[in-house]
Amino acid sequence: MTSETAFxxxxxxxxxxxxxxxxxxxxxxxxxVVQLIMAAYDFATRVKPSQFSVDLWHRYSDLTLPVTVIAPAFNEELSIVDSIRALLALxxxxxxxxxxxxxxxxxxIGKLIDAFDCVPSDRAQLAALQKTRIIATYRSRSHPNLIVIDKENGRKADAVNxxxxxxRTPLVCVIDADSIIERxxxxxxxxxxxxxxxKMVAVGGAIRIANGCEIRGGALRKVGVSSAWLPRFQIVEYLRAFLTARVANASNNTLLLISGAFGMFRRSTLIEIGGYRHDTVGEDLELIVRIHRHMREQKREYAIGFVPEIVCWTEAPTTLSGLRSQRSRWQQGSLETLIRHRKMIGNPRYxxxxxxxxxxxxxxxxxxxxxxxxGYMVIPVALFLGVMDPLAALLFLCVTVLFGTGLSIGTLALExxxxxxxxxxxxxLRIGAASVVENFGYRQINLIFRLAGIMRHFKKDTSWAAVPRVGFGPQS
Known part of the structure; x- marks a missing residue:
């Protein structure tokens, strides 16, 4: 082969x-773009919910199904008491x-026992879905609707199971112990x-970034926006994810993800499919995909909903290392779910x-x-070699930067x-500025972190990369 042919x-x-x-x-x-249009149509045509919780209370107090809120906790001694008090006050x-x-x-466990006057309980477990041993069960004498389970470590999925x-209730709500749910x-x-x-088997709600908000006693006191750029970039991402993609997908029953930070489920469905899987780092995505698969294979009618007005506030990573741990884990979990349920891909049966x-x-x-x-690396080379139309290269730049900014601004306007x-x-204005600036560095760094997640999967690295927490505060 000549050098000309090789070139x-x-x-x-x-x-x-x-x-x-x-x-x-x-x-x-x-x-x-299609999802943004679908979300805008959904917001415009459905009945607008009441903004006042007292109206909700009067409307539904006689209709509600009993709910159990399940809060897995690991090394939360600094905040667990405030968090549980807030859950009890919902x-x-x-x-x-x-x-x-x-x-x-x-x-x-000691903080919980002392703060809520817990004593040993003989409450029986109706379904043993977890893999690790239950050490003890407690009930609170000061709060009759509080149960505390002490068990061996098995990670979040095992604790939720x-x-x-x-x-005992028809519905269960799964949350992160360090998240803040509005009352x-x-x-x-x-x-x-x-x-x-x-038919309804699961409902998700919007997750918002708590960094910059005022949190006292485990409850949101004042909504705010962080002064740091990294949390603000994530606000833009969360708005795009929850107010466009998930609203649009839920409108035609194609929602594949309910965030692990907040989700409500029909308990019988979770038991029927065996609860959360223990062998994945993306248990929330895998659970919803498995529900879809199970229901489709059983030829049963079902629905998975999303309510954007629900707001659960969670702390976002404030360092690049923390963001890397989170995003690579999310990417790894997606890949694990796709491989495990690969028979569903493109299959008309589903x-x-x-x-x-x-x-x-x-x-x-x-x-x-x-x-x-x-594309960021290859397209400049293609231009240099003269094998790509400059207009096509300009289209790539417009789609990734200008178009991406437009989508973010559109989502912010919708919100x-x-x-x-x-x-x-x-x-x-601060969030709007973040929607522009994120395209110049943050977006590309995120892509690198996602590639790291793919590498973690192929290395079979299933260790849990924890995200450092700095606590809720006005400057976080």
Whole structure:
């Protein structure tokens, strides 16, 4: 082979790769536009919910199904008491709280026992879904609706499964012990179950970034926006995820993810499928995909809903190392779920889930991140070699930067028109600025972190990379 032939083949390989990256990026952004339109239509046509919790209480106090809130906790001694007091204070006619101490090495269990006057209980477990041993069960004498489970460490999925087994109510709400649920969150999450004929099996709600908010006693006192750029970038990401993608997907029953920070489920369905899996780092995504698969294979009617008005506040990573741990774990969990349920991909047996949702997940989480990242590197080379039209290269830049900014601004406008959770015009401008700046560095770094998650999967690294917490505060 001559050097001219080798150069020709290499140049055309670069050209094919560059155009391939362009096609993938255009497709991903086109899907995002469709989702934004669908979300806007959904917001515009559905009945607007009451903004006042007292109205919800009067409307649903006689209709609500009892709910058990399951809060897994690991080494939460500094905040566990305030967090549980906030859960006990949620506005709901009949709810129980089950705290599962997942083998904490600190004094989490001691704090719970002392603060809530807990004594040993002989409460039986109706379904043993967990893999590790239950050490003790306690009930609170000061709060009759509080149960504390002490067990060996088995990570979050195992702790939640233990709580599901001890629950007695038709519905269970799974949350992170360090998350903050708004006082009417349970009522809003339960609403889809009240008007349902038995098809609704799960409901998710919007998650917001608590960094910069005022949190006292485990409850949100004042909404704010962090002064740091990294949490603000994540606010933009969360708005796009929860107010466009999930609203749009839920509108046609193709929702594949309910965040592990907050979700309400029909307890019988969770027991029927065996609860959360213990052998994945993406248990929340895998659970919903498995529910879809189970229901489709059983040929049963079902629905998985999403209510954007529910707000659960969670702390976002404040360092790049923490963000890397979180995003690589999310990416690894997506890949694990896709491989485990690969027979669903493009399979008409699973209807729109197999033909649309699973295919989209492949493009979003397997093909998309490498394609965009390689595009930043390959397209300049293709231009230099003269094998790519400059207009095509400009299209790539517009789609990734300008178009991405436009989508973020559109989502922010949708949030402001429909929910109005941003407290001031100044904070709105700060989030708007973040939606522009994120495209110059943050977006590319995130792609690298996602590639790290793919590498973790192929290395079979299943260790849990914890995200450092700095606590809630106005400057976090």
């Amino acid at each position: 020709f083949l290499a140049a055309h390989a670069v050209m094919l790769l560059a155009y391939g990256c362009l096609v993938v990026v255009v497709f991903r952004n086109a899907v995002s 506005e709901y006619p009949e709810h129980e709280v089950i705290v599962v101490n997942d083998g904490s090495s600190d004094n989490t 233990a709580g599901i087994g001890f629950a 009417d969150g349970l009522l809003r999450a339960a609403e889809p179950f009240m008007y349902d004929t038995g 209807g729109r889930i197999g033909l649309l949702s699973m295919v989209q997940l492949v493009i979003e989480d397997v093909v998309g991140p490498p394609a965009e990242l390689f 402001e028109m429909q929910l109005r959770r941003t407290p001031s015009a100044r904070d709105l």
